[in-house]
Amino acid sequence: MKLISLLYGIYPRSESLRKAYGKWEKGKISSIEISDKIREESAIFYDLTKEANLDYFTDPLFNWYDLIRPVALSIEGITLGPLTRYKETNTFYREPIIGETGKLNKIDEFREIDANPPLPMFHKDHSKSYLYFLPGINSFIKMSSLRTDALNLRQKLKDIYLEMVGRLKMERLLIYEPFESENFEIYDDLIDATSLFLVVTGKSGKFTSGRKKKFVSIISDDPYTFNEFCEIPGLRIVDAQTTRIDGDILLKVKDLSDNFDRLIVANTESFDFLPRSIADKKLFSFKGGE
Amino acid sequence: MAELITQEIGSFRKPSYLASRFRSLKSSEFLNLAKRATIETIELYEKSGLMNIGVGGEMFRWEMYEHPVSRINGIKVFGPVRSFDNRYYNKGSVVDDISRASSFHLDELEVLKESGRKNIKIPITGPYTLMDWSFNDHYNKREELALAFGKLINEEIRELKAAWGNETLQVQIDEPAATTHPDEMEIVRESVNESVKGIDGIETHIHVCYSRDYGLLFKIIPSLEISVYNLEFANRDPTSIEGEREGYANVQRFIEAAESSTRKISLGLGVTDVHIDFIEPPQLIRNRIEYALKFIDPARLRINPDCGLRTRSREVGFEKLKNMVIARNEVLKAL
Numbered sequence: 001m002k003l004i005s006l007l008y009g010i011y012p013r014s015e016s017l018r019k020a021y022g023k024w025e026k027g028k029i030s031s032i033e034i035s036d037k038i039r040e041e042s043a044i045f046y047d048l049t050k051e052a053n054l055d056y057f058t059d060p061l062f063n064w065y066d067l068i069r070p071v072a073l074s075i076e077g078i079t080l081g082p083l084t085r086y087k088e089t090n091t092f093y094r095e096p097i098i099g100e101t102g103k104l105n106k107i108d109e110f111r112e113i114d115a116n117p118p119l120p121m122f123h124k125d126h127s128k129s130y131l132y133f134l135p136g137i138n139s140f141i142k143m144s145s146l147r148t149d150a151l152n153l154r155q156k157l158k159d160i161y162l163e164m165v166g167r168l169k170m171e172r173l174l175i176y177e178p179f180e181s182e183n184f185e186i187y188d189d190l191i192d193a194t195s196l197f198l199v200v201t202g203k204s205g206k207f208t209s210g211r212k213k214k215f216v217s218i219i220s221d222d223p224y225t226f227n228e229f230c231e232i233p234g235l236r237i238v239d240a241q242t243t244r245i246d247g248d249i250l251l252k253v254k255d256l257s258d259n260f261d262r263l264i265v266a267n268t269e270s271f272d273f274l275p276r277s278i279a280d281k282k283l284f285s286f287k288g289g290e
Numbered sequence: 291m292a293e294l295i296t297q298e299i300g301s302f303r304k305p306s307y308l309a310s311r312f313r314s315l316k317s318s319e320f321l322n323l324a325k326r327a328t329i330e331t332i333e334l335y336e337k338s339g340l341m342n343i344g345v346g347g348e349m350f351r352w353e354m355y356e357h358p359v360s361r362i363n364g365i366k367v368f369g370p371v372r373s374f375d376n377r378y379y380n381k382g383s384v385v386d387d388i389s390r391a392s393s394f395h396l397d398e399l400e401v402l403k404e405s406g407r408k409n410i411k412i413p414i415t416g417p418y419t420l421m422d423w424s425f426n427d428h429y430n431k432r433e434e435l436a437l438a439f440g441k442l443i444n445e446e447i448r449e450l451k452a453a454w455g456n457e458t459l460q461v462q463i464d465e466p467a468a469t470t471h472p473d474e475m476e477i478v479r480e481s482v483n484e485s486v487k488g489i490d491g492i493e494t495h496i497h498v499c500y501s502r503d504y505g506l507l508f509k510i511i512p513s514l515e516i517s518v519y520n521l522e523f524a525n526r527d528p529t530s531i532e533g534e535r536e537g538y539a540n541v542q543r544f545i546e547a548a549e550s551s552t553r554k555i556s557l558g559l560g561v562t563d564v565h566i567d568f569i570e571p572p573q574l575i576r577n578r579i580e581y582a583l584k585f586i587d588p589a590r591l592r593i594n595p596d597c598g599l600r601t602r603s604r605e606v607g608f609e610k611l612k613n614m615v616i617a618r619n620e621v622l623k624a625l
Contacts, residue, residue, distance in 0.1 A: 012371065013372075018370070018376060018378060025376060065374075065375045065376070066374070066375075082525050082526060082565070083374060083500065083525070083565050084500070084502075085470060085500055085501075085502055088470040088471045089470070090373060090379075090422065090423050090466075090467060090470075091372060091373060091374065092373065092374035092500070093374070241425070242383075242425050242426075242427055243368055243383040243425045243427060244427050272371070272372055273371060273372075274371060275368040275369030275370060275371055275381065276369055277368055277369050278368050278369070
């Protein structure tokens with residue numbers, strides 16, 4: 001069985017970037033300066049992923065103050081609500097308050113926005129390993145306070161995501177659903193528009209078949225369930241909730257080798273839950289034991 | 291008994307002479323500056339009219355998790371992890387059996403004793419939160435680690451009480467993580483109770499904030515050895531003066547739960563949001579207090595900010611406290 005490594009989500013910031021953000025928040029450096037710093041730090045991260053031989057990685061999202069904020073702040077009609085706990089963690093995000101949504105603002109060039117470092121939303125690496133990242137539409141809605149019809153909103157968000165894919169010419173996109181979700185038909189058009197990777201949480205059942213195209217991968221805790229809906233099954237296995245470095249990933253996935261020719265091994269959550277020094281070490285553990 | 295006691299929750303923004311050098315100061319210099327900052331903060335509280343001064347804004351502590359953890363054997367810190375935006379804390383990894391290396395808060399208590407103030411309340415980070423916010427790379431089960439933290443906190447409170455003397459000492463167990471894992475409320479109950487087990491002469495408080503479901507906490511109230519619940523409400527309430535106080539819907543549920551306990555239980559009502567610079571006008575705070583008083587006796591209601599005010603400037607923090615006191619006085623007058 002061939003293992004394919006994939007890292008997704010927000011990557012922890014370096015001390016240097018944290019300090020720079022501190023200065024930027026106090027007005028001691030400009031938005032242009034912090035933007036340059038974000039680009040620099042992203043380049044350092046991409047060098048690291050290459051050194052670790054990662055097959056796929058998403059943008060490190062160094063200028064995302066939480067998993068959904070830059071997306072929320074790029075859509076007219078969405079404002080930020082109170083600080084809200086993210087799942088069962090000690091991490092918080094600002095809850096989007098969604099009214100009637102309007103157009104998608106500029107996301108691909110320098111732009112100052114409230115309550116978040118400046119855009120662009122992504123600082124792309126030009127290798128084929130690079131994946132754009134977006135939060136799952138179902139989770140985005142679950143994490144928000146709605147002042148509008150949810151069904152209608154889901155369709156609108158799908159259209160906005162399609163517009164993002166088009167504007168940025170996304171060749172590969174990873175969508176992360178951090179909350180248990182049911183409605184995956186919402187991604188049918190996106191599968192046609194780009195090579196789509198999906199990370200799901202929990203049972204996330206109720207998949208239906210019959211699509212012409214499949215997800216490139218569905219990364220879950222149970223690759224058997226989702227195998228028929230994707231080209232390569234994926235497993236969330238590199239633990240983002242412990243500082244222990246896993247040296248035996250290969251041993252842990254050995255049982256799956258009878259059933260799959262290829263398997264994507266990915267992290268369980270954003271590495272942002274780890275200290276940077278540990279995250280940097282874990283990058284080298286995705287195929288531990290190989 | 292005094293009605294509508296005003297109190298703070300714990301932290302307050304440090305003066306820059308302390309904050310900018312907090313980690314680099316030598317111990318004797320640190321002690322002097324932390325003492326100075328504590329007294330200045332108490333004076334600021336007193337100027338605002340605050341009745342209970344806590345520990346003077348936690349000037350000895352950089353952060354509620356890191357402070358105790360750095361005084362515990364068996365925990366390694368590999369670096370900071372994010373809490374929100376660009377705010378970080380040093381998350382420890384439990385790599386061995388834990389034990390107290392030194393007292394967490396004795397130095398702070400000594401300063402308060404020296405100052406002659408009696409109206410204090412000591413916040414202590416709770417066992418469940420310490421467990422939940424640590425990487426557990428050693429204990430087999432989460433409950434084992436939480437109970438181990440509970441035992442350490444019990445030792446700490448005993449030491450503080452012995453130093454304080456015969457008068458009642460108010461102790462606030464800070465458990466912001468208490469309701470984050472709905473199926474672990476039994477661990478919360480056991481570990482918090484372990485923290486105060488067998489200690490006489492203390493008034494036990496608990497502080498919980500930003501819960502997605504306070505109902506989980508309310509369910510265990512009858513079996514928790516806690517007398518005062520200092521909770522956050524303002525963050526979820528509109529800032530308009532008019533209208534229903536929708537952020538305070540949990541007050542009624544709290545009272546229903548408290549009444550099922552044999553213990554006499556009080557509520558500390560969060561009336562100012564610590565995450566915004568907006569200074570709540572006295573009328574807004576008054577409306578919030580009066581809403582709560584529809585359900586609770588004034589003798590069992592205390593008034594406080596949602597959480598520690600460290601996220602705001604000292605000026606904003608002071609204005610928020612001042613308006614809180616004004617509102618409290620107006621409510622009391624009208625009662």
